Amino acid sequence: MTDPLLIWSYLAEGPLLWLTATLVAYLIGDRLFQAADRQSWANPVMIAVFLLALLLWSTGTDYQTYFEGAQFVHFMLGPATVALALPLFDNLPRVRKAAFPMIAGLLVGSGVAVLSALGIAYHFGIEGEVLASLAPKSTTAPVAIGIAERIGGQPTLTATLVLLTGIFGAIVVTPLLDLLKVRDWRARGFAAGVAAHGIGTARAFQVNQTAGAFSGIGMGLNAVLTAIIAPFALKFFGQ
């Protein structure tokens, strides 16, 4: 029989093990999410990330090695974004009717996301590179990284802040909007997309197709608006 350590080092190098681990961790997360009556605190992304982090830590595997295997799953973010065209197309009559509410919700949601984050961080003495990395935190990751690079931020820190924002937003959106008594699925989804990008959109699709479609629009529009306002917001805080 071959040395188990040799088998392990063979498997740990290839994509098979990490791809399988990613899918299994997600399935466990999704099961727990279903078992928790689809409550938003049992976010499947958060559970899967936690399980995989535990696995990487206990086997002493670095993130680079893991990502080489898991990048096939990561790649699917692109086609899934294109696929958002279908719910948007199906909801087009609704979208046309909601032009004014969307413009207003976008300006306020996007502006508040950038300015309040910068204001709070600045108050705690955070400046320079870190503040610049925080500015686009509500924007979808590829755009956020592009914005951060242009205004002097750090790409990896930006990606981390973007993901934390998305997971937190996906967890709070349902209880928060229930508390505020917002019953309009369009408003609920749109705000989730503007403030919590793709992870907020994934949450919206778990709950309602119309909310998901509007969340996708919110995410796309916020990406454009944040690219425009982030440099000015940063200047406002003297950076």
Add this chain to the structure above:
Amino acid sequence: MIISLAIILIFQLTGELLSRLLDLPLPGPVVGLCLLICACLMRPALADKLRPVTQGLLSHLSLFFVPAGVGVIAHLGVIRDYGIGLALAICVSTVLAIGSGALVFAAVARWTGADDPSAMKERSDD
């Protein structure tokens, strides 16, 4: 299924090319999304053809964020260094942005008569 996937990838590829050629502020997949909506408007049959695959992709949208999410753990050190300020900035501003965005959307929908009774959450829903 393979045809649908190929069509989606072709739209993503075209979006990526346009985004880079024209130096657009939008990433390739988002440009691809816009192109696909236009294509569906011109040929509604395309939407029916793609729907099974797009529904499959979107019902597990969360899965695709997992690999990047694991990267958060790798960078948690940075978050710890800036501690409470960064954590508060993320949490408070996300709550404020979702709350204000949704309230303003709903208020403007009422003022402009853009209410949509078919898009209201039932009180008994999740």
